[in-house]
Amino acid sequence: MAPAPTPRAARQATASPSASPSVLSPSSVPPLPSTRPSATSSTRLWSGPPPESAFRILIATDNHLGYLEKDPIRGEDSFRAFEEVLQIAAARDVDFVLLGGDLFHENKPSRRCLVTTLRLLRHYCLGDRPVPFTILSDQAAHFGPATPRANYQDPHLNVGLPVFSIHGNHDDPAGDGNLCSLDLLAAAGLVNYFGKQTAVDHVRLDPILLRKGDCRVALYGLGNIRDERLHKTMLAQHTGASTEAGAGDDDNDNDNNDDAYFNLMVIHQNRVPHGATSYIPEEFLDDRFDLVLWGHEHECCIDPVRNTAKGFHITQPGSSVATSLSPGEAVPKHVGILTIRPGHQFHIEPVPLTTTRPFVIDDIALAQLGLQPHDHEAIQLALSDKVEQMIATAHAEWRDAHPDRRGQPPPKPLIRLRVEYSGGYTTLHPQRFGQAFAETTANPKDVLHFYRRRVYANPYAPHPTAGGGRSGTTAPRAPLAVPDPFLPDRPEDVDVQEIVATFLAAQSLQFFAEAELSEAVRLFVDKDDRSAIADFVGSTLETAQTALQQ
Structure with missing residues (x-):
């Protein structure tokens, strides 16, 4: 049986918000709420206080x-x-x-x-x-x-x-x-x-x-x-x-x-x-x-x-x-x-959690704004107005969630506006656009994210017959609009091993094991293991030399 914990003197005072100063800085973490948060949405499997x-x-x-x-x-x-x-x-x-x-x-x-x-x-x-x-x-x-x-x-x-x-x-x-x-x-x-x-x-x-x-x-x-x-x-x-x-x-x-x-x-x-x-x-x-x-x-x-x-x-x-x-x-x-x-x-x-940064995300389609596709200034003005509204929403939500801090300015929020520019509309440079919001947002360089919708043939559309209904003659299928996948927000969203596998598929390796080489590259890129590739090469050479000597 594992030994029981050594009895220790009880704490002089139970931890409380006022008794827990921040280690980072005196004002980096605000006091915790004095009241217990509501638990009406969580699962209750008994009534009354726990034993x-x-x-x-x-x-x-x-x-x-x-x-x-x-x-x-x-x-x-x-x-x-x-x-x-x-x-x-x-x-x-x-x-x-x-x-x-x-x-x-x-x-x-x-x-x-x-x-x-x-x-x-x-x-x-x-x-x-x-x-x-x-x-x-x-x-x-x-x-x-x-x-x-x-x-x-x-x-x-x-x-x-x-x-x-x-x-x-x-x-x-x-x-x-x-x-x-x-x-x-x-x-x-x-x-x-x-x-x-x-x-x-x-x-x-x-x-x-x-x-x-x-x-x-x-x-x-x-x-x-x-x-x-x-x-x-x-x-x-x-x-x-x-x-x-x-x-x-x-x-x-x-x-x-x-x-x-x-x-x-x-x-x-x-x-x-x-x-x-x-x-x-x-x-x-x-x-x-x-x-x-x-x-x-x-x-x-x-x-x-x-x-x-x-x-x-x-x-x-x-x-x-x-x-x-x-x-x-x-x-x-x-x-x-x-x-x-x-x-x-x-x-x-x-x-x-009360210290998390406010975050508002929304979508907008330029085609629904009634703007001309190449009216660059009108597009920028419309998107700027939308971002300003999102910032105001973030501030309002933060004040509602922190009534005890109404005298404090809200932190700079994270804002992401996903813009669909299908239909021949021009895009804006995200970083240049974000310069106008450098003092009001926490992520001015990537406030905007542009994407288009691609049109594919709908494989599930019916096959109405054309002309006099002669069998085997079909009308074109209805188009199916599918959003283009969003570009990855983070470098880690890119699968390094998939890239390596695609490259190695066109090669003809006789000496190195593809799976082990792919894993070594992954460790080098994803885990910052600077010796992963060298260790793999050295291990492979040592194994080959041992086999030749035998």
């Missing part, structure tokens, strides 16, 4: 620390939002924080990003607050040999707010030692990193068994694996999950069985299909789970939705900072307070 033994967990995902950190306007957005997440956790006195991946935006975060993250975690997670739960399963199997126990049970540390996290597709392990930035935070004793797989062709899910009084939780985690590869593995049913119920538990009651555990799964994969195998269908997950925390998708859908085929619920907290100018990012952002009590019952209370 003392109920788990209280703050759930969040996709913090993307370091996103646009060199931007003079948006550089602090990711850090402010993450600090607010930690402030909420401390003020609401949760048992621990559970993160669903992509804590960092870059695979190799900058020194400034790492130092800021370490400062935040030290400030809010270290302290004398007693941790009210214990771990029953083999901790070394979950956290690895370098950190063989949870940080709050380390006798050399004094952790009052444990943080558990899996990795995402941005901060996944790579390179020598298969390490990532979360390994660094784990070695520093600030994060409990779990969910790393040693063999992607056979996924093994062994849960962290948690106990708080008579409440038990089996916490499963699966860090990000390339969707196509994981899809293939799961389709072949090369996955395994266990509860090891009661492992290390010396109680001789009825709790030593699977039914005693609330099964909580954390995953970081595409939930929305982007291709035949570039996502993970919900039905691929085991029906033993009670609740699935889904990371990677940035749209906030935190209210749990039941999968009728499998019986579990899914909550999608979404990102805490906007990393693209898409409709999903414009949805108001929340974290959740997950309460679990015995009997497989849970409740999620959505808590809005």
Whole structure:
């Protein structure tokens, strides 16, 4: 049995908004709301207050620390939002924080990003607050040999707010030692990193068994694996999950069985299909789970939705900072307070984030404005008026959401106007257009996004006969207007491996393995692993030389 946490002196005062000064700057994170946010939209599976033994967990995902950190306007957005997440956790006195991946935006975060993250975690997670739960399963199997126990049970540390996290597709392990930035935070004793797989062709899910009084939780985690590869593995049913119920538990009651555990799964994969195998269908997950925390998708859908085929619920907290100018990012952002009590019952209370930057997105079609296609000045004036309206909307929405800060000017909003210019209309230079809004928007260089609609033959249109109705003679099919796909907002939206595969298809490689070369290029480009290609070439040469010598 894993040792119970060492009793510590209770905190002198419960964390409160006024007692949690910002680590970044005195005014970077405003005080938290003094009243509890409404939870009328969340799932309630019991009435009345939860028992003392109920788990209280703050759930969040996709913090993307370091996103646009060199931007003079948006550089602090990711850090402010993450600090607010930690402030909420401390003020609401949760048992621990559970993160669903992509804590960092870059695979190799900058020194400034790492130092800021370490400062935040030290400030809010270290302290004398007693941790009210214990771990029953083999901790070394979950956290690895370098950190063989949870940080709050380390006798050399004094952790009052444990943080558990899996990795995402941005901060996944790579390179020598298969390490990532979360390994660094784990070695520093600030994060409990779990969910790393040693063999992607056979996924093994062994849960962290948690106990708080008579409440038990089996916490499963699966860090990000390339969707196509994981899809293939799961389709072949090369996955395994266990509860090891009661492992290390010396109680001789009825709790030593699977039914005693609330099964909580954390995953970081595409939930929305982007291709035949570039996502993970919900039905691929085991029906033993009670609740699935889904990371990677940035749209906030935190209210749990039941999968009728499998019986579990899914909550999608979404990102805490906007990393693209898409409709999903414009949805108001929340974290959740997950309460679990015995009997497989849970409740999620959505808590809005107040530090996120206002974001308004809208569409407009030039053909519907009644303007001449080549009247450049009229088009610019119409689009400028529309952007001004969107800025006013952003300010009004921010004031309505922050009545306690009416005396403060609203932050510069993110504005995205998607302009359809089909019908021979001219486009404007987005950066030149944005210069007029440099003082009123946070993203003046990409306020506008132009696209056209292409016309295709409609394969589903009827085939009316022409002339006298002679069989085999058909009239032209009705055209079908389909929007041209939007250009990617982010460089990471471009699939490097697809480009490499297209190039290699025209080559005839005799020495290098195409799949391994493609993976090396991906690591070099996506993960900034400067030695990936050289290591691949050296390894291939060494293998060939050994084969020749034999």
